[in-house]
Structures are given as C-alpha cells and as structure tokens.
Amino acid sequence: MTIKDIARECGCAVGTVSRVLNNHPDVSEKTREKVLAVVKKHDFILNANAKLLKAQDSKTIEVLVKGTSSILLNSLLERIQKRMEPLQYNASVVVLDEYDNEAKAANRICSEQKPVGIIFLGGSPDLCKDDFARLPLPCVLISNEAQFIEGTRLSSVSTDNFTAASHSADYLLRMGHTKIGVIGGDLGGSGITQRRYDGFLASLTRAGLAFDYGKAYATSKYSFEDGAAAASRLMESYPDLTAIFAMSDVMAIGAIRRLADMGRKVPDDVSVIGFDGIPLSSYYQPRLATIRQETDLLADEGLNILLNMIERNAPPQNKFIPFEFISGESVRCLA
Amino acid sequence: MTIKDIARECGCAVGTVSRVLNNHPDVSEKTREKVLAVVKKHDFILNANAKLLKAQDSKTIEVLVKGTSSILLNSLLERIQKRMEPLQYNASVVVLDEYDNEAKAANRICSEQKPVGIIFLGGSPDLCKDDFARLPLPCVLISNEAQFIEGTRLSSVSTDNFTAASHSADYLLRMGHTKIGVIGGDLGGSGITQRRYDGFLASLTRAGLAFDYGKAYATSKYSFEDGAAAASRLMESYPDLTAIFAMSDVMAIGAIRRLADMGRKVPDDVSVIGFDGIPLSSYYQPRLATIRQETDLLADEGLNILLNMIERNAPPQNKFIPFEFISGESVRCLA
DNA sequence: TTGAAAGCGGTACCAG
DNA sequence: CTGGTACCGCTTTCAA
Numbered sequence: 001m002t003i004k005d006i007a008r009e010c011g012c013a014v015g016t017v018s019r020v021l022n023n024h025p026d027v028s029e030k031t032r033e034k035v036l037a038v039v040k041k042h043d044f045i046l047n048a049n050a051k052l053l054k055a056q057d058s059k060t061i062e063v064l065v066k067g068t069s070s071i072l073l074n075s076l077l078e079r080i081q082k083r084m085e086p087l088q089y090n091a092s093v094v095v096l097d098e099y100d101n102e103a104k105a106a107n108r109i110c111s112e113q114k115p116v117g118i119i120f121l122g123g124s125p126d127l128c129k130d131d132f133a134r135l136p137l138p139c140v141l142i143s144n145e146a147q148f149i150e151g152t153r154l155s156s157v158s159t160d161n162f163t164a165a166s167h168s169a170d171y172l173l174r175m176g177h178t179k180i181g182v183i184g185g186d187l188g189g190s191g192i193t194q195r196r197y198d199g200f201l202a203s204l205t206r207a208g209l210a211f212d213y214g215k216a217y218a219t220s221k222y223s224f225e226d227g228a229a230a231a232s233r234l235m236e237s238y239p240d241l242t243a244i245f246a247m248s249d250v251m252a253i254g255a256i257r258r259l260a261d262m263g264r265k266v267p268d269d270v271s272v273i274g275f276d277g278i279p280l281s282s283y284y285q286p287r288l289a290t291i292r293q294e295t296d297l298l299a300d301e302g303l304n305i306l307l308n309m310i311e312r313n314a315p316p317q318n319k320f321i322p323f324e325f326i327s328g329e330s331v332r333c334l335a
Numbered sequence: 336m337t338i339k340d341i342a343r344e345c346g347c348a349v350g351t352v353s354r355v356l357n358n359h360p361d362v363s364e365k366t367r368e369k370v371l372a373v374v375k376k377h378d379f380i381l382n383a384n385a386k387l388l389k390a391q392d393s394k395t396i397e398v399l400v401k402g403t404s405s406i407l408l409n410s411l412l413e414r415i416q417k418r419m420e421p422l423q424y425n426a427s428v429v430v431l432d433e434y435d436n437e438a439k440a441a442n443r444i445c446s447e448q449k450p451v452g453i454i455f456l457g458g459s460p461d462l463c464k465d466d467f468a469r470l471p472l473p474c475v476l477i478s479n480e481a482q483f484i485e486g487t488r489l490s491s492v493s494t495d496n497f498t499a500a501s502h503s504a505d506y507l508l509r510m511g512h513t514k515i516g517v518i519g520g521d522l523g524g525s526g527i528t529q530r531r532y533d534g535f536l537a538s539l540t541r542a543g544l545a546f547d548y549g550k551a552y553a554t555s556k557y558s559f560e561d562g563a564a565a566a567s568r569l570m571e572s573y574p575d576l577t578a579i580f581a582m583s584d585v586m587a588i589g590a591i592r593r594l595a596d597m598g599r600k601v602p603d604d605v606s607v608i609g610f611d612g613i614p615l616s617s618y619y620q621p622r623l624a625t626i627r628q629e630t631d632l633l634a635d636e637g638l639n640i641l642l643n644m645i646e647r648n649a650p651p652q653n654k655f656i657p658f659e660f661i662s663g664e665s666v667r668c669l670a
Numbered sequence: 671t672t673g674a675a676a677g678c679g680g681t682a683c684c685a686g
Numbered sequence: 687c688t689g690g691t692a693c694c695g696c697t698t699t700c701a702a
Contacts, residue, residue, distance in 0.1 A: 003681095014689090015682075015689065015690075015691090016689075018681060018682085026687060026688090047678090049385075049387045049388040049447055050384075053384040054679085054680055054682085054693080055680090055681080074409075093430050223614075228618070253618055257618040260620060280588075337696085339695080347672075348673045349697095350674080350675095350696095350697080353696065353697055362671070363672090366672085381696070382694090384696090385678085389678050390696090
C-alpha cells in the first residue's frame with residue numbers, strides 16, 4: 001500500500017494525495033475528503049523512510065538516552081515526551097547502550113533523521129569532545145554539565161553538583177560527623193562523579209579535615225548490589241566512620257541494607273546520605289537524606305533552551321537549576 | 336556525503352561501492368581496498384533511510400517497549416540487547432507511550448523497518464486483538480500471556496500469574512491470615528492483573544473464605560505513591576485486616592511506607608506481600624515477601640522462541656517460565 | 671569484475 | 687487547484 005495506490009483509487013495524482021496528507025492548504029475540500037476517506041479505509045500511513053530520504057529538515061527533535069537503567073533518566077524522558085506533545089515538533093527517542101559513543105551516534109542520526117535539535121540524557125560527554133564539536137545543530141545536555149566543551153552549539157542544564165555535594169558535606173559536618181566515608185563512581189575526567197567529589201572535598205578542607213582516599217573512598221557502580229559491596233569494603237578499611245556520603249540514592253540504599261545485615265543500624269550507628277532524590281528515597285525506611293534534583297525543571301529548562309536555539313538562533317547556554325536538600329531520617333546528630 | 340561522492344573519489348561506480356559496503360564477494364580485492372580506504376577517511380555511513388526504502392527484508396528484530404517506567408521492563412530490555420549482540424540480527428528498540436496502541440505501531444513499523452520479528456515488552460494486548468491478528472510476521476510477547484489471541488503468529492513467555500498469585504495467597508493463609516486486603520490494578524480483560532486476582536481468589540475460595548471486593552480491594556497504578564494511597568484507603572475500609580496482597584513490589588513498598596507513617600509496622604502489625612521480585616525487594620527494609628520472576632529466563636526464552644519461528648518457521652508457542660517464591664521478612668506468622 | 675540504470679515511496683516544483 | 691515529473695540515496699539486475 002503506497003501513495004500511488006491511494007492516488008489510483010481516488011482517481012487523482014500522487015502529488016495531491018501527498019498534499020492532503022501533509023495538510024497543505026491548496027487542495028479543494030472535495031478532493032481532500034475523498035482522499036482522506038480512502039486513506040482511512042486502508043489505515044494508510046506514509047512511509048517514513050521515503051519521507052526522510054527526501055526531506056531536508058524534519059520537525060523532529062531527537063532524544064538520545066544512554067543507559068536505560070537509571071530511574072532518573074526515565075523520569076526525565078517521560079517529562080520531555082509530555083512537554084513535546086503539544087508542540088509542533090515530534091520527539092524521537094533513541095536508546096543507546098552504555099558503551100557506545102553518543103556523539104558518533106548523534107552524527108549518524110543527524111544525517112539520517114535530519115532532526116532540528118538533539119537532547120542528550122545520560123552518558124559522559126568528556127569522552128569525545130571532538131565528535132560533539134562536529135555536531136552541526138542545536139544540542140542540549142540534560143543533567144550533565146557541558147561547560148567545558150567548546151566550539152559547539154552545545155547547551156546544558158544540570159544540577160550544580162559541586163555545590164550540592166558541598167552542601168551535603170556541610171550538613172554532615174554540622175551534625176558532628178568528622179569520620180566520613182564516600183561511596184561513588186570512578187573519579188577522573190569532568191564527569192558528575194568528579195564534580196561531586198570536588199564539592200565534598202572542598203567542604204572537608206574548609207573545615208580543616210583531611211580525606212584519606214585510600215581508606216575512605218569506595219568505588220561503586222550505579223546499583224544496589226554495588227552500593228552494598230562498597231559499604232562492606234568501606235567498613236573494613238574505615239571501621240570507625242560515623243557517616244557515609246553516597247553519590248546516588250541507589251548506592252546509599254544498597255549500603256544501608258548491607259549495614260543492617262552487618263548489625264549496624266542507620267542512622268543510629270552509621271549515618272548515610274544519598275544523592276538524586278529519586279522517588280524511592282522518600283519511601284525507603286529510613287527516609288533518605290539526599291539532594292533532590294528537580295527532574296521536571298531539568299527537563300523543562302533543557303527543552304526551553306533547545307527551542308530557543310532552534311527558533312531564535314539563541315547562543316548555547318549552560319544553566320544550573322536549583323536543588324533541594326532533603327534531611328530525611330538517615331542522618332543522626334552526634335552533637 | 337553520499338555513496339556517489341565516494342564513488343567519484345574512488346573513480347568507480349556507485350554500484351561497486353554499494354557492493355563493497357555490503358560485503359558482496361564479487362569485487363576485486365584491489366577495488367575493495369580502495370573503496371574502504373575512502374570510506375574510512377570520511378567516516379562514511381550508508382543512509383539507513385535509503386537503505387530501508389529499498390530493502391525487502393532487514394535483519395532487524397524490533398523490540399517494542401511500552402512504558403519505560405517499569406523496572407522490570409528495563410531489565411528485560413537490557414538482557415535482550417545483550418543476548419542479541421552476538422547474533423546475526425540487530426535489535427532496534429522503539430519506546431511507546433503508555434497510551435498508544437502497540438499493535439498499530441507494530442504494523443507501521445513492519446512496513447517501514449521490515450523487521451524479521453517483533454518482541455513486545457509491556458502493554459496490555461487484549462485491547463486490540465484485531466491489530467495483533469493482522470501482524471504478518473513472527474512476534475513474541477514477553478511477560479504478557481497471549482494464550483487468548485488467536486489467528487496470529489504470536490507467541491508469549493510469561494510467568495504463570497494465576498498460579499503464582501495463588502501460591503502467595505496460600506502462603507498468607509498458611510501463616511494464619513484470613514483478613515486479607517488486595518492492592519492491584521484495574522480488573523477486567525485478560526490482563527495480568529485479572530490473572531493474579533483470579534489466582535488469589537481461587538485460593539481463598541478453596542479455603543472457604545469469601546472476598547468482599549468493595550471493602551478489601553484497592554485500585555492502584557504502578558507507583559510508590561499510588562500504592563501508598565491505596566494502603567490508606569484499604570485501612571479505612573478494612574481496618575482489621577492482618578495482611579495485604581499487593582500485585583507489584585512497587586505498590587507493596589508504597590503501602591509499607593504509608594503503613595509505617597500510620598503507626599502500623601510491617602510485619603508486626605500488618606503483613607505485606609509483593610509481586611515481581613525486582614532487585615529493590617531484597618534491599619528494602621523489611622525485605623519483601625514476593626514472587627520472583629526470572630527476568631533473564633523470560634528474555635532468553637522469548638528470544639529463543641522468536642528465533643525458532645523466524646529461522647525454522649516454528650509454530651507460535653505460549654510458555655510459562657517458573658517463578659520463585661521469596662518469603663522475605665514482610666509477613667508475620669499469626670499461628 | 672564493473673558500469674549503467676531502474677526503481678523503492680515520497681515531496682515539491684512547474685505547468686496548465 | 688491539480689497532474690506530471692525530477693529527484694532523495696541506495697540496491698540490484700542486466701550488459702558489457
């Protein structure tokens with residue numbers, strides 16, 4: 001079933017059918033109705049491949065998601081889809097594997113889908129600045145900071161990870177904790193992990209405390225299981241710690257569970273603080289102390305910036321959106 | 336940058352470049368090398384739109400995911416992608432909104448992407464049997480039961496929801512609970528919710544107990560928040576219940592948290608049992624009693640069945656995979 | 671082994 | 687307002 005078949009059945013030319021299906025105004029009402037009737041009858045839909053092959057620009061905004069596993073990404077995605085709905089653009093979501101290069105993928109998608117803009121969710125963009133720099137269209141990174149990538153039409157909206165982490169650390173210090181362990185991702189690069197670590201360290205330094213990376217830092221992936229394992233290692237290398245700063249809620253919860261299994265109750269014996277503010281954090285027992293990232297705001301701002309770049313040719317922009325500290329029930333005051 | 340540009344630069348015809356890029360054997364080694372060099376130099380990639388427009392069949396298996404929000408779906412998706420990697424097929428993932436018709440979408444994708452098979456994750460297929468019936472290629476539903484859809488090349492792999500729910504109910508009964516509330520989705524249709532409800536009821540009936548739907552059933556969506564709200568309603572309509580059967584772990588956790596806030600401790604005051612066996616269930620406090628669905632097995636079996644249909648023209652097949660009951664810490668024995 | 675050319679299903683321009 | 691037609695980038699058949 002092609003546009004040709006429809007045209008034949010309507011007794012008109014393919015061009016006419018195309019015009020009807022694309023809502024062009026220059027078609028007589030009579031013809032339009034006839035065509036629509038036949039189209040409906042067959043449930044006909046235009047072949048997107050042919051359409052894109054021809055098109056110079058589609059009204060599509062591409063959303064590139066890297067790693068579906070994160071709860072955060074899912075809520076961002078949901079919000080973006082909802083916000084795009086009433087707009088003249090349509091969203092196309094592409095899910096990338098954890099390990100493939102999002103900028104390369106973006107370049108390919110550009111030439112194929114011809115989107116008017118791209119939204120990046122997740123991933124760690126420092127890996128491939130060059131590929132990012134090559135992108136010829138408006139892009140926005142959501143939840144990753146892009147301040148460091150230059151020479152592109154690349155914006156970003158994110159939480160101020162440095163300040164937020166520093167805020168959490170200050171809270172722990174204020175509650176009388178000085179022996180603090182950290183559970184986080186791999187350091188290095190300009191990723192989120194490093195920013196959070198820097199913020200944490202800055203607070204400790206300001207308070208005149210040293211941080212012994214070797215005994216007080218445990219590396220963990222983004223999973224309950226890994227968070228739990230990291231907690232075990234931490235308790236071994238740093239048995240007298242009184243608080244743990246985890247770089248995600250998921251790690252924090254893995255840690256809390258493991259601590260409980262080791263007979264250490266949170267917050268009575270050990271305090272734990274998370275990061276992200278996922279819904280679960282307020283449904284866990286105990287409720288997690290954490291940094292709530294306003295995912296809806298992140299998504300909205302990201303979209304706004306992108307639309308500004310697309311429609312008004314606005315320059316790239318790197319924006320922080322405010323975070324909220326939730327004190328929860330997982331930190332005990334030693335003072 | 337098109338195949339024409341490459342051809343010009345190589346001093347050969349487009350057909351030759353195409354043959355090289357598709358690994359056809361009938362190209363001289365010399366020509367092949369020259370073409371590949373130029374291709375590499377420009378990082379050239381074929382335009383997928385043009386390719387698909389032309390192609391009769393792609394070696395693509397389409398994965399249609401409905402509703403990203405579910406943790407279960409994400410782990411299924413991950414597993415499927417991993418398993419497909421070494422195969423001759425490539426996976427293409429399409430994420431659908433909660434509310435659009437997956438069978439219609441599948442029909443469109445069929446004519447556009449020309450996949451060799453489709454995997455459906457999530458959604459409730461009873462809505463549109465006709466559209467499913469129209470699908471002209473091997474399909475498999477994972478985690479949904481498709482026993483009832485006829486006249487299609489439609490297979491399914493799922494947990495035996497009826498038996499599993501019945502098993503949970505029996506467990507509660509054996510622990511001395513007779514006043515049991517239920518938190519679940521909308522009933523009706525042949526969806527998972529109804530199957531679980533039927534299984535639950537069957538056990539109660541077998542034990543000679545009546546179930547008062549009006550006071551003992553609270554409807555909830557798949558979220559912590561809704562599970563919590565449902566728990567509130569349930570405690571109001573059925574204050575003296577001693578156990579709650581929740582149709583998902585997420586609902587169960589929402590309920591447990593709300594019960595705690597109402598001063599009812601789980602399992603001391605109220606017992607709660609979940610369903611799904613998501614990773615969180617064993618990291619929550621208390622650990623959840625639940626039905627563990629073997630997601631990896633679900634994914635593997637689904638893929639196997641699909642491949643059998645594609646490659647050996649095997650008939651559709653509806654398969655249950657075994658589940659595991661986890662007793663956890665959220666149910667108290669009254670006996 | 672290679673080149674030339676006919677489509678795949680649309681869109682958009684040009685004439686009428 | 688409508689029909690005819692040249693392309694979009696690629697694959698594949700047919701000849702050379």
